[in-house]
Amino acid sequence: MRAALKKMATAIAMSAVAVAAQAEIKPSVIYDMGGKFDRSFNQASYSGAEAFKKEHGINYTDFEITNEGQREQVMLRFAQRGYSPIVVAGFQQAPIVAKIAPQFPHLNFVTIDAVVDLPNVRSVIFKEHEGSFLVGALAAMKSKNNAVGFIGGMDIPLIRKFGCGYEQGAKFVNKDALVMQNMTGTTPSAWNDPTRGGELARAQFEKGVDVVFAAAGGTGVGVYQTAADAGKYAIGVDSNQNYLHPGKMLTSMVKRVDLATKNAFEDEKNGEFSYGLQVLGLAEEGVAWALDEHNKGLVTEEDIKKIEDIRQKIIAGEIKVHNYEDTGSCTY
């Protein structure tokens, strides 16, 4: 009797394990320094993961990096616990993925905003220059002084890429538009200095700029606030940030990091995980401009038509948007 019970218990336990192994995946996300709720890049990964959880009822594990030393430790721990896929947000984490991924060939890794060429890594990058082109075009359409501004966070090629696309968009609409570009700094603290962001915005406003686009993480919050105080338009980045100052944010250059995260989780769940490079642009709806109830009073039907027209032309290849990272310079 006792032996039979024991056998039965074991059988139940084993079948439970089998079922779990089949259906349950252990997805995870590692956010970069800005933190999970930066209202921007990292928050987009978070909302993608949350959307997946809501739809499929599968929990995920996440971690917010708060200092450089944690990166390797956390990724290693996630891998040792068998989490897969491990979605890694942010270009600064790429070297660590390149180090850890080969040690765990049976796990899947996803890098967002960075390319790591390994057999078990999917690299997702975005054509930020295309999205920035669109918002640059809208900025130039809305600028009364024919002067638009760009404020970047840390001075790196990725951020220059935003600025370069924006400049091209503005000049496409108005050849003579003045495009001012500023970077906040050269160290990671440039992502978290709203005071300096606000000062940069003020300096641009004093030179006539009346629409400012910030791609600067937490620093951007200061830029938007200053713009709202000064009665100028601001353009958000990565997540849809229109709600931060309703009626004062012209639009946001949305990067669908949420989709990238959600897709990775879903592919893992369906056993269809693919590897290699994924480049998401306007055509793939990986980048877009945001139109919602907070900014619809600011853009007219005509504006929308013009922007949609430009969007179609970029997708069709009639407008070529130069990518800063191709040449390391903004000559087009």
Place this chain on the structure above:
Amino acid sequence: MEMFDQLFSLLGATIRMATPLIFAAMAGIFSERSGIIDISLEGKMLMSAFAAAVVSYETGSPIFGLGAALFISMMLSLLHGYASITQKGNQTISGLAVNFLASGLTVTLGHAWYSQGGLTPALKNEQRFTAIDLPGAEWMGENIPVLGSFYERVLSGHNILVYLAFVAAAVSFWVLFRSRFGLRLRATGEEPNAVDSAGISVAWVRYRAILIAGSLAGFAGAYLSIAQNASFIREMTSGRGYIALAAVIFGKWHPRGALLACLLFGFLQALETRMQNVELPLVGELPTQLFSAIPYIITVVLLAGFIGKAIAPKAIGRPYVKER
């Protein structure tokens, strides 16, 4: 006119950038003149910036926010004081501990309360100190050339804390160099034995000095989160506490010198934001990092003895022991 406009906008920005430095530098002077090294300015500013943003948001009143900032900052001062005055611990280490505490606690609490990754919710305009126009600013700007424009663009249009910073500098000077309390405070930093033998408690003088320092650092923090910005953001002090400390040294532990140093550093920061992508004749485009490095460079040069001499209070960093 164009040139004056540029210059005045630069000077206006200088004043805005210098304000938190001035408060923090005055805090540093009070503390260090009494013999307590105050490396914890950064942490106190950060923590009070957080407290100000939270309380302003919850109560809707920037005055309460400012009060909370002062209170929290003074509590941190007491913590630093208990370790370094009463327990006679190492002042640099206890100061660093305050910085670490602030850096971690602000983000953790902010995250627990608002779930926005350590940010606090954005404040509405009535929940913060907004710019005030001095009487007649617009009229003078339009009707009086140069001087009127100077009045409108440099002097007017700041928030109340900016003006308070300059008041604080003047009051600091008066208290330190014209009052009996100031004399005792400075004596405590130079010769605590003499103060003690005159029947004055060294510990009590030092505690009062760091409480004043705490309240001044509280103003600096509140300025960052509820005047110049409209929410708390993690690590938003971005090293301003250390720059202020550099200003204290550069100003030779004197309010007047420190005020000038803060204005100089503020000017450099304002210049940095305006010098990007600007081609200078002969030199070309200057790297902006140069501007952020200058305050530290000149402080080091000063300490090395090239520009005058910076002599610290004699008893700084030494806990006072009554008898050996």
